[in-house]
Amino acid sequence: MALRAEHVYKIFGRRENEVVKRLRAGADPDDLKEMGTAAVIDASFEVASGEIFVVMGLSGSGKSTLIRTLNGLWKPSAGNIHIGDTDITKVSDKALRGIRRDHVSMVFQHFALLPHRTVRDNAAYALKEQGIGKTERLERADHWLGVVGLEGWGDRLPGQLSGGMQQRVGLARALAAETDILLMDEAFSALDPLIRGEMQDQLIELQSSLGKTIIFITHDLNEAMYVGDRIAVMRSGRIVQIGTAEQILTDPANDYVAKFTAEVDRSRVLTASSVMEPATAVITLSAGPRGAVNEMRQHQTSGVLVVDRDRRLLGYVTDDDAVAAVKSDQKELKPLLRKDALVSVTGSTPVAELFAPSSESPVPLVVTDDDGRLRGVVPRVGLLASMAPRDTAPASSEPADVETLAEPSAGDLEGGDAS
Ligand SMILES: Nc1ncnc2c1ncn2[C@@H]1O[C@H](COP(=O)(O)OP(=O)(O)OP(=O)(O)O)[C@@H](O)[C@H]1O
Ligand SMILES: [Mg+2]
Numbered sequence: 001m002a003l004r005a006e007h008v009y010k011i012f013g014r015r016e017n018e019v020v021k022r023l024r025a026g027a028d029p030d031d032l033k034e035m036g037t038a039a040v041i042d043a044s045f046e047v048a049s050g051e052i053f054v055v056m057g058l059s060g061s062g063k064s065t066l067i068r069t070l071n072g073l074w075k076p077s078a079g080n081i082h083i084g085d086t087d088i089t090k091v092s093d094k095a096l097r098g099i100r101r102d103h104v105s106m107v108f109q110h111f112a113l114l115p116h117r118t119v120r121d122n123a124a125y126a127l128k129e130q131g132i133g134k135t136e137r138l139e140r141a142d143h144w145l146g147v148v149g150l151e152g153w154g155d156r157l158p159g160q161l162s163g164g165m166q167q168r169v170g171l172a173r174a175l176a177a178e179t180d181i182l183l184m185d186e187a188f189s190a191l192d193p194l195i196r197g198e199m200q201d202q203l204i205e206l207q208s209s210l211g212k213t214i215i216f217i218t219h220d221l222n223e224a225m226y227v228g229d230r231i232a233v234m235r236s237g238r239i240v241q242i243g244t245a246e247q248i249l250t251d252p253a254n255d256y257v258a259k260f261t262a263e264v265d266r267s268r269v270l271t272a273s274s275v276m277e278p279a280t281a282v283i284t285l286s287a288g289p290r291g292a293v294n295e296m297r298q299h300q301t302s303g304v305l306v307v308d309r310d311r312r313l314l315g316y317v318t319d320d321d322a323v324a325a326v327k328s329d330q331k332e333l334k335p336l337l338r339k340d341a342l343v344s345v346t347g348s349t350p351v352a353e354l355f356a357p358s359s360e361s362p363v364p365l366v367v368t369d370d371d372g373r374l375r376g377v378v379p380r381v382g383l384l385a386s387m388a389p390r391d392t393a394p395a396s397s398e399p400a401d402v403e404t405l406a407e408p409s410a411g412d413l414e415g416g417d418a419s
Pocket of ligand 1: 012037038039057058059060061062063064065066109
């Protein structure tokens with residue numbers, strides 16, 4: 001665990017404690033406005049080391065306020081915040097500054113650059129406090145300016161740069177501090193789409209190569225879902241849902257979250273494992289051609305998947321081949337096995353990559369684990385249905401007559417939910 005917030009409240013106004021007390025008793029924040037603005041209400045969550053945790057929500061929902069309580073820039077009105085083993089709500093100001101200097105850097109929503117210092121000095125800003133000598137400071141600043149695409153701009157003043165470039169200076173400054181936790185408040189919002197995409201990729205790269213823990217605020221759900229391991233959705237000061245992109249897309253906690261997700265490019269976010277279904281027409285070699293025919297008749301399919309005893313996928317058999325074998329009294333299934341046009345993917349393959357292969361194959365697209373074991377299938381209709389937002393998607397439960405035929409085997413249940 002890198003960071004933990006426990007029942008954090010932040011009230012702006014004269015009577016913080018009274019507002020907290022009433023909110024805890026169930027009062028409506030709108031009725032307490034005279035006493036104070038409840039910017040963050042009862043926020044609890046944990047961020048794992050090395051995780052990218054995204055906070056999103058409409059303007060005014062409390063994102064900036066929340067993130068500023070996490071590094072102690074705002075003292076919460078109530079609640080606790082742990083960074084590593086330290087409860088930062090309980091330490092002295094001096095100790096808090098030390099934690100910020102050594103462990104948590106922040107990219108501010110409005111850049112917060114020093115206007116009369118050069119870009120290089122701005123990027124090196126945190127390093128002086130860390131007690132790093134001048135030569136190394138400037139070297140490191142130049143390095144990180146290069147990483148964010150600002151090589152050669154070090155001698156300019158921030159005012160000579162565009163908004164997007166200034167934002168990247170802020171980013172370089174936070175990265176140069178080389179802290180384990182990085183707080184980013186709308187850090188990419190002023191960037192044009194091309195650079196924004198590059199910075200998103202770079203962030204993911206940094207996270208995985210340096211193992212940084214990143215808390216990332218954005219308005220943009222596509223960005224949230226792309227960079228985030230988990231996403232917290234805020235509404236009017238409260239966290240209304242925390243989950244992975246897939247969980248939020250497929251199971252939004254309420255209409256507010258569902259409305260957000262309506263805009264999302266689902267094909268990029270959903271993966272094969274979120275749209276797969278248990279494989280029903282599956283046999284082992286011992287079933288023989290007759291067993292294959294029976295299985296296909298039962299499931300009204302024209303092909304059947306064949307697995308070994310460990311549910312490793314061997315191939316498939318078509319109805320034509322199986323019927324011909326039964327007619328000629330052939331007992332062996334093995335000679336009928338086909339592999340052509342059989343497409344198998346892993347559970348983490350984005351749905352966008354499934355469309356092309358799924359159109360050709362006589363058997364559904366197959367999802368296997370790393371050991372080649374069958375986890376499920378993605379029928380084309382499931383693929384298409386997954387693209388529709390929740391309310392307009394067909395109900396996921398099948399008609400009863402189909403369900404009774406499609407009883408998953410014990411193997412389906414074992415292998416079906418491996419991740
Ligand atoms: N310093 C402050 N004093 C008083 N009220 C504040 C202060 N900062 C924020 N607020 C109020 O707290 C609420 C949450 O603001 P916050 O800036 O955290 O929202 P946000 O989600 O970051 O919005 P945005 O997406 O526009 O940046 C708002 O109602 C805002 O008016
Ligand atoms: Mg904000």
